[in-house]
Amino acid sequence: MQIPAPFDYVRASSVDNALELLQRHGTESRVIAGGHSLLPMMKLRLARPEWLIDINDLYELDFILRDGDTLRIGAMTRHTTLLESDEIAGIFPIVRDAESVIADPIVRNRGTIGGSLCQADPAEDLSTVCDVLGAEAVIRGPAGERILTMADFHRGPYETAVGQDELLCELRFPLRPRSSSAYEKVERRVGDWAVGAAGAAITLAADGTISDAAVGLTALGLDGTLAEAADVLRGRHPAEELFVEAGRLAAAACDPVDDQRGPVDYKRHLADELTRRVLRLACTRAAKTQEG
Amino acid sequence: MKVSMTVNGNDVTNEIEPRVLLVHYIREVLGLTGTHWGCDTSNCGTCVVLMDGQPVKSCTVLAAMAAGHDIRTVEGLASGGSLDPVQQGFMEEHGLQCGFCTSGMMLTARALLDKNPHPDATEIRQAISGQICRCTGYATIVRSVQWAAAHPAGTGVDDAPAADEVLDGTDTPVPDFATEIVDTEVKA
Structure with a gap:
């Protein structure tokens, strides 16, 4: 029987209250949202917090809001909500692509976007989604609010810029006309982490050329987005040879590890093939928004 | 710490350690x-x-x-002496073999049908994709959920037996294969 080590439990009633509790209980306290990463780690005693601060009552962080040129998503928004949101699927189809293959439907009822990003697993799909969409993270702490780019947010595996006494409250996504996106993942079975995955976001200019592009990889050893691929795509009309070249660059730039999910050469092949597929799909989708 | 929640419509309150998982609370504290x-x-x-x-x-x-929330377990599926259509569907379509996954499968099916009364086979398979049937009886589980979708409660089309008829087991004959297995000598 896997049971966590003893801890004390307290439920936060608001963001301010959560911040107070984090200050009061200090470095041995951890915030719990959906709990589907933290509780398994606590069962294995890889995590032994003395205090758990439950933020599941912070409904103020469960929202999807269109605010001018920005889409704002609260950190406590559950995966299921993100998956089922037609508004998000219309603007950022990459979110539905990714959410439909994150964990399984039952885990998605509990897991949150904020929890996924803060867990910062190298195989976390939403990290790639946020990277390619150019999201910003809104973090609150005792000193007030700060807003970080994803490049500043990510620190490495299982590590982010969110301080011990801080809380990730919101993700902000810029809305761009004539844009679309896509995500594709290869997994061994439902609920497993990715063997590899790729995400892409594309913006077209009025003349149909690619004005901006972002390509990211999941679980394949690439931090952030692939600048070389964006350089190849920008200013050109979407075409198969561009996708092939971007795929080649992705395979060369990534640094996958050999593990039980596959050898390095197979994972590089995935980086290549999945990059081509998501670029193809994102460009097709972006062209449709232009027609509409 | 003290926790209170609703389980199958009943208010329950217990003193527990914060580290107690909901599954153990339901099984061991509530029985x-x-x-x-x-x-x-x-x-x-x-x-x-x-x-x-x-x-x-x-x-x-x-x-x-889970404190403050409404919990429903397999014991809360039958109501008013009648099986839930999902339970009846698992009987009609042989949705269980060893029975280990069954209660979880039925609860997921109930939630699916509450949200989407007419799911197709793919939607049912997606809904149960986070659950494992160790007997690999997925085809009959899908058919069981489809049976339940076709026989929603209260429409008069279901002729579900009363829950106590089914659950007390007094009239259930011992199947022949059971005695056969007992009688078979194990050869070294």
Whole structure:
């Protein structure tokens, strides 16, 4: 029987209250949202917090809001909500692509976007989604609010810029006309982490050329987005040879590890093939928004 | 710490350690052993219960986190002496073999049908994709859920037997194969 080590439990009633509790209980306290990463780690005693601060009552962080040129998503928004949101699927189809293959439907009822990003697993799909969409993270702490780019947010595996006494409250996504996106993942079975995955976001200019592009990889050893691929795509009309070249660059730039999910050469092949597929799909989708 | 929640419509309050998982609270504190405890790692889904109507894996929810919420277990499926159509469907279509995954499967099916009364086979398969049937009886599970969708409660088309008729087991004959297995000598 896997049971966590003893801890004390307290439920936060608001963001301010959560911040107070984090200050009061200090470095041995951890915030719990959906709990589907933290509780398994606590069962294995890889995590032994003395205090758990439950933020599941912070409904103020469960929202999807269109605010001018920005889409704002609260950190406590559950995966299921993100998956089922037609508004998000219309603007950022990459979110539905990714959410439909994150964990399984039952885990998605509990897991949150904020929890996924803060867990910062190298195989976390939403990290790639946020990277390619150019999201910003809104973090609150005792000193007030700060807003970080994803490049500043990510620190490495299982590590982010969110301080011990801080809380990730919101993700902000810029809305761009004539844009679309896509995500594709290869997994061994439902609920497993990715063997590899790729995400892409594309913006077209009025003349149909690619004005901006972002390509990211999941679980394949690439931090952030692939600048070389964006350089190849920008200013050109979407075409198969561009996708092939971007795929080649992705395979060369990534640094996958050999593990039980596959050898390095197979994972590089995935980086290549999945990059081509998501670029193809994102460009097709972006062209449709232009027609509409 | 003290936790209070609603389980199958009943208010319950207990003094527990904060580290008690919901599955153990349900089974050991409340004595409702219809909720099964399997892999401990939120993979197998045998521990699924409904929390505010949504399926959750109770091995990965603290009882403390469920406090104040509405929990429904397999014991809460039958109502008014009648089986839930999902339970009846699992009987009609042989949706269980060993029965280990069954309570979790039925609760997920109930939540699916509450949200989408007419799911197609793909939607049913997606809904149960976080659960493992170790007998690999997925085809009959899907048919069982389809049976339930075709026979919703209260439409008069279901002729579900009363729950006590089914559950007390007094009239159930011992199947022949059981005695055959007992009588078979194991050869070294």
